[in-house]
Amino acid sequence: MTPSAQFWRDPNLPYVESRRACDSRANYRAHSHPTVSIGAVDRGVSLFSGGAEGPTLIQAGSVVFVPAHCAHACNPQPDTAWSYQMLHLEPRWVEGVRLEAQQQAALAPGQVLLSHDGDLYQRFCRLNDLLFSTASWQDKEAALIEFIGDFPLQGQPVIALAADPGLAGAGVRRVMQFLQQEAQQAHPLQRLATLAGLSSYQLIRAFRAATGMTPHAYQLNQRIIQARTSLQAGEAPAALAQRLGFADQAHFQRVFKAHVGVTPGLYKR
Numbered sequence: 442m443t444p445s446a447q448f449w450r451d452p453n454l455p456y457v458e459s460r461r462a463c464d465s466r467a468n469y470r471a472h473s474h475p476t477v478s479i480g481a482v483d484r485g486v487s488l489f490s491g492g493a494e495g496p497t498l499i500q501a502g503s504v505v506f507v508p509a510h511c512a513h514a515c516n517p518q519p520d521t522a523w524s525y526q527m528l529h530l531e532p533r534w535v536e537g538v539r540l541e542a543q544q545q546a547a548l549a550p551g552q553v554l555l556s557h558d559g560d561l562y563q564r565f566c567r568l569n570d571l572l573f574s575t576a577s578w579q580d581k582e583a584a585l586i587e588f589i590g591d592f593p594l595q596g597q598p599v600i601a602l603a604a605d606p607g608l609a610g611a612g613v614r615r616v617m618q619f620l621q622q623e624a625q626q627a628h629p630l631q632r633l634a635t636l637a638g639l640s641s642y643q644l645i646r647a648f649r650a651a652t653g654m655t656p657h658a659y660q661l662n663q664r665i666i667q668a669r670t671s672l673q674a675g676e677a678p679a680a681l682a683q684r685l686g687f688a689d690q691a692h693f694q695r696v697f698k699a700h701v702g703v704t705p706g707l708y709k710r
Contacts, residue, residue: 475509478529482499506554
């Protein structure tokens with residue numbers, strides 16, 4: 442089967458994006474999202490990286506719930522392909538729905554849920570089928586609310602993450618905020634260390650413990666987060682590459698694909 446990727450978005454439901462990937466061999470570098478990510482493996486095996494105890498194999502039929510801002514990567518085993526589905530949801534929307542449903546709002550800090558519940562997987566598939574269908578956005582909204590309101594965060598296996606944003610001290614938080622606001626410009630590590638009130642060595646260690654990435658990798662990740670939003674709004678990849686500080690469009694395309702699994706042009710379409 443020819444590899445393919447599809448994205449679904451609706452301006453009436455701006456808090457959600459869904460994707461389907463079939464027979465993908467794309468390899469992601471470690472990254473994080475400002476969204477809650479819920480994924481399901483349809484075929485093949487995925488290797489989840491970012492856990493405190495090393496990579497975890499995820500089989501077909503499993504569902505993963507990744508809180509916002511948690512560094513991770515899911516990739517196929519070498520020389521194999523896998524098929525999967527992924528929902529990205531605005532965290533405050535998720536929290537609001539779960540509070541309305543009188544459910545636990547979030548996982549414990551530094552944890553990813555890994556469910557092998559076949560019924561949950563089927564419910565996820567039915568939801569995504571509906572999102573990609575021609576049904577009304579009102580029906581899709583109702584299905585999303587019901588799925589998130591009923592999502593079982595208790596009593597499921599979890600993966601303890603190697604990095605925990607809750608571990609960020611005041612200096613690391615200053616650097617994180619600075620890189621979020623100034624993602625377009627290159628910043629010497631010594632300048633970031635001075636901002637944090639740490640040595641360069643201390644900053645790298647503390648930053649990785651909190652984010653799972655070096656400051657430079659975190660900055661690239663922030664650029665891609667901004668790029669996704671701008672592409673959805675219709676900005677051209679060439680203009681975006683220049684505005685976000687990439688060397689050229691080819692550089693932007695390589696970094697974007699390493700984080701998102703597809704080219705900026707395909708994501709925009």
